[in-house]
Amino acid sequence: MTVDPITVTEAFRRADAAASAAGVTVRSADPSDITGVLGLFDRTWGVGHGPDRSMLLALDYAGNTVLVALGDGRPVGAALGFLGWSGGLHLHSHMAAVVPWRRSHGVGYALKLFQRAACLERGVTEMRWTFDPLIRRNAHFNLVKLGAEVTKFLPDFYGRLDDAITGTDQSDRFEVTWRLDSPRVGNALAGATPPAWTGVERLRLDVDFEQLRAADPEAAARLRAESRRLFTDGLTSGLRPEVNVDNDYVLTTDAADGSPKPA
Template structure:
């Protein structure tokens, strides 16, 4: 099913506004850019943690999204996504990296919106990815700022990563789906707050888990185990995690496109 030209045009407009707000230029990576993309990925996850140049080149050549954000010509962010077809054709947004001094400055948002525009131009109306449910800023970015919806809990999805970010921590993940033209997403992209979800259960995100993991791995492992039990039980009951105004998880059965 195609996407109308007006929707595509508006998607590119939003992407352009986001890039300007972050003071970056976002574009598809070219072969000459791939060393910079690899450098961004390895700065984030560690040496050897990026796909190699040949793989990135093949993915890019096949039409997947290998995107670069630059400032004054220098790479400051990159993202990689590829097509999938499980439960419908979609783009799986697999990796996104931003240099430390630009994190929280809107670069990731600009990359995601450009990725969205490219998808809509090709008639792809859904993106998916996974994120660590204990990282509060990522939960806010994905669920509140972008309007993605949690559709599954994947305990220890990648196995033990032993990378710069995770160390020996378990790789539990929420899977989210970003329905690119849904009322929920359009509301989020317009900067409107999410509704006050019906509260059937809660899980506080009041701990800086990244700092806890660095300072006290044993305590972080306990919190990970506790969260795994909570998330598995809640989703097993058919509840969906959303965020409160204070960025804690609330589990609900409300429709995901609820207006108020």
């Protein structure tokens, strides 16, 4: 489809502003960047848990979004996305990594906004990705800061990963859909106050799950099991998880724009 050129221009303006605020330059990767991108993926997930060099080069050559964020001329962030067409044409944003000392400083946000602009420029209006629903900062980033919506719960989606992040934990994931030119996303990117969701059920996210998983694996496993039951039952019943002002999950029947469901 064709996207209004004004929308595309505004998307790139937002991406440039986010990159400037983060102190980076974001662009499509050149072949000469591939070694640095692979290094970022290896640093984040462990060697052998990402694409190999030939696969990444092929994805880049085919025009998929292989992006690099440069700080002081060095790669400090990278993202990989590729086209999918199940349920409609979309970009599946598969991997994003930022060096530890630049995390929580806007680099990931800048990468995502550049991905969005690149998609809109090519007439792709939807992105999807998966994330662990128990990682609180990712839940806030994806649902509140970006305005993505949870569309599926995928229990143990990847199986046992044994990577540097998940370890032996089960790889439960939410799939989110980012409707790139929707009012919800526009409001989120403009920094609008999130809706006051009408909650049917809640799940508190008042612990750092990654620390809990390392310090008390049994407690982490109990929380994983509790969340799996809640999310499976909730989405099966037509509820959608959102994040409230306390960064806890609210399972709601409200519309994605925050309006209550008609009685």
